Amino acid sequence: MSRDDGADTRAVRAAIACIVAATVVSGPFVGAVDLSRPPDAGFLTCQGGSANAEVVDPPGDLSLERGEFGAGTYTFDGGPAVVEVDNVTGCPRLLYRIEVPALQFETRQVRFLEAGQAGELAIPPPDGSLAPATVDRETYEATVTVELEGDERKVLYRTNVTITVTG
Amino acid sequence: MTRLRERVQRAVPGRDSLVRTVFGDRLGLLLFLTTLIFVVPAWRIGFFINDNWTLANTFVAVADGHLHLERIVYGADNGATPGMHLVDGRLYGRNYGQLVIALPALWLLGGLAAVADPALVLVGGFCLLVLAWFVQLGRLLDREPLLSSVGATVALLAFGVNVLVAVDLRPYWFPFAALQLSTMVASALVVVIVYRVLRSLHGRRVGAVAAAAVALSSPVAFWATIPKRHTLTALFVLVSLLWFLRSRDAGDPRTATRHHALAYVPVGLLAWIHAAEGILLLTSLLIADLLTIRRIDPRRLAVVAAALAASLTPMLATNWLISGDPLTPPRLLPVYYGNDEVQLALGALSPTDWASTVSTVAHSQVTVTPTPGPGDSSSGTLAGTLETFAALLFSYAERILDAMTDGDRLYRVFVRSGYIEEVAALDGQVAVSLSFLESMPILGGLVAVPLAFAGRVIRGLLDRWSTPGQRRDSTARHDPVVGADVFVVCISVLFLALYLPQLPSHVSWTVRYIHPLYPLGVYALFRVAAVRETVDREWRLLGWSYAGTVLVGGQAFVLALATLEPTVGEAVQLHALVSAVIGGATAAWAVAYTAGRGHLSAVNRDRSRRTGAVVLGVACGVTTTLLVLWAVAYFPHSPFALPAVGEPASRLPFSV
Incomplete structure (x- = not known):
C-alpha cells in the first residue's frame, strides 16, 4: 500500500502535530509553558473596594411599557443614569435601583467596576419584568436610587418619580 | 512489511467498515462532524436549568x-x-x-488532562474536528488536496485565536463537561440516524437534507450541550x-432477527434514564410489530425477548440497589428538599437515627410526582404494581382527554407561545418558552401528513377497485416503511399523551418534554x-x-435588535413570531402542493416546487439564526468551552 504524501497530506499532519504539541506542552506532564490563563476572579470572589463616583446626568423620566411581540410583561423604560467614576480600587459596584411601593416591587441594574477604571458610565434602567395582571394603574410613584456599593454604601442620587404606564 | 500491514488490515475492521457501521457512509460521517462543529461553539460550561446540578453530582458519585x-x-x-x-438516609439522583x-x-477527559492542558484539549479537539470535516468534504467532493490544505489552515487559525484568550479549565468542571460531551455526541448520532433512515427509504440527497435540517435548524442543536436526558x-x-x-429490510432471516433484537435494546437503556419513556418506547415497538409483522416466529421472538430482558437488566439492578424494588425507578422515590433534619442525616449519625429521621421527613415531604411509572414505592408485589399502574393509566387517560380537547392549550403548545401567565410566573416573568412550531417552523409542513396519507389510501382503494384480482392491502401492511411509519406515529402519540397534560410548561424552552418529536417530525x-x-x-x-436567510436575515436580526433594544422576552418572542409566520407559510405550501400535485401542469409543478424550496430554506434559516443568537447572546449563563466565541459575543451591538 503506497501512500500519497502530497503537500496537502503534509499540511494536515503538520496541523495535527502543532495542535497536539501545543496542548501537551502546556499540560501538566511537560508544563513548559502555560497557554491558558487563570479565570478572572469575578464578583463572587472579589468584594469591597472604593471609588470616587458622581452622577453627572441623572436618570430622566421612567415609564412602564408592555412587552412587544407577545412578550407580554411590563418593563421599565427610560434614559440611563450617567455616572463619572475615578480612583477605583477593589471591585465596587454601581446600582441603579427602582422601588415601586404600590407594587411591592424592587429591581436593580448592577455595573461592576474594575480597579483603575475611570470615565463616564451609562447605566440603563433595569428591565424588571412585571406580570400584566399586577399592573392596573396608569401611574405609579417610585423611588429611583443610584448607589455605589463597596467597602461602604453611598447614595449618589435619590429622587421620587411618577412612572407612567404605556401600552 | 507491506504484506504484514495488509494482513493486519484484513484482520481488524478497517476505517471504512467503521464508517459504514456507525455513519452509514462518508456523507453520514460528514453530517456527524457538521453537527459537532455547529454545537460545540455554543457549549457553555456551567449550570443552565433544573436538574443540571443533580445529574452532575450524581455523576460524580457514579x-x-x-x-x-x-x-x-x-x-x-x-x-x-x-x-x-x-x-434510607442516602441521597440519590436520577437518569443513571x-x-x-x-x-x-x-475517563477520556481525565486521561488527556494528565498529559495535556485541559482547556486546550477542548479547543484542540474542536479544531481537529474542523480539520477532519474539511478532509472528509474533500474526499466526498474529490477535492481532497485543496480542501485538506484549507482545513489545516482554518484549524490552525481557530486554534491560535482560541489559545490567545484561553482560560484554565479546572478539574472541578470535568464531570460536568463530560456529561455535556456525551450529549453532544448523542445529538450528532441523532442526526446520523435521521440520515441513515431516510437514505435507506428515499436516497442520499433526501437523507442528507433532512439530517442537515435536524443538525442546523432544530432544537436538537439547542439541547446538545445541555446535560439533560432529552x-x-x-x-x-x-x-x-x-x-x-x-430488520424489516434485511434479506436473510438471521440478520433480520439480529436487527429486530437490536431494535428492542434501547428500551432498557431509555428506561434506565426515564422509566416511563422506556415503557412508551416498548409499547410503540410492540404495537408496530403486532400490526405489521409478517408472522411471529418463535425463535425470533425468543431472541428479541432475550435482548429486551438483557437491556432491562442494568435498570432493574439499579432500581433494586436503590429502593430494593427493581420496578421502582428513582423518579418515584421520595423527593429530597434539603431540610435541616435531612442535612443531619447526611452527617455521621448512627444507623437507627438515620432511619427514623429520614422516614418522617420523607413522608412529610413526598409530593405527587406527575410522571407515571411502572409502580409505586409502596407496592412490592407484581399485582400491586399492576394495580397502581392501571390506576395511574386511568387517571392519566382522563387528563389526556382533557388536554387534547383544550384548544387554548393546544394553540399555546403547538402554534404560538407568547406570554402565558402561569408559565412566565415561573420563568422570572420572561416569556422564553417557545411553541413546537416556533421551535422548528419547517414542521409546519406536517399538517400535510394526514392529507398525503388520505391520498395514498384513496389511491390504494381505487387501484384495488380497478384491479379486483389483487389483494394489495395484506402485502402493503408488511412493507418495511409502513412498519416504520406505524412506529413513528405510535411513539409520537404516546409522548404527546404522556406530556401534554403538563404543557405548556416553564423552563421548557422548546417544549423539551416532547424532544424526540423533532427528529421524528423531520422523518x-x-x-x-x-x-x-x-x-x-x-x-x-x-x-x-x-x-x-442565515447570512442576510441573521444580520438583519442583529440590526433590528440593536435598533429596537428589546428585553430578552421581546427578542425571543420576535424570533418566535417570525418562526410562527414562516411555519404557517410552510404549512400552507405543503397542504396546497400535496393537494394539488396531481392536477398541476408541469410548469406549475415546477413553480410550486421552487416556492416550496424557498419557504423551507427560509424556515430552516430563521431557526438557525435563533439558535446562534440564543447560544451567544440571550442567556450568557457561563463561559464558553471555546473561549474565542465569548469575545465577539460580548461585543454584539445590543445587550438583552
Missing part, C-alpha cells in the same frame, strides 16, 4: 463507584437540587443510564427506529412526497434560500 451521593460538588451545599431523592453512558467521556431520549427512540426498519415531513420531491429536485435553491 464515577466514584456508587449510586448514592457522598459529596456534593456542584450547587447548594445540602444537595437540595431538583430531582434529588432520599432513600445517562450517567453510565457518559463515563467514558469523563437528547438521549431522542437518540434511543431513533436507534430503535433504525434497527426496526433494518414524517420527508415521508410526504411533495416535500421529498421538492428537496430532491430543488435542493440547490433550498440551499441558497437557507444560506441567504
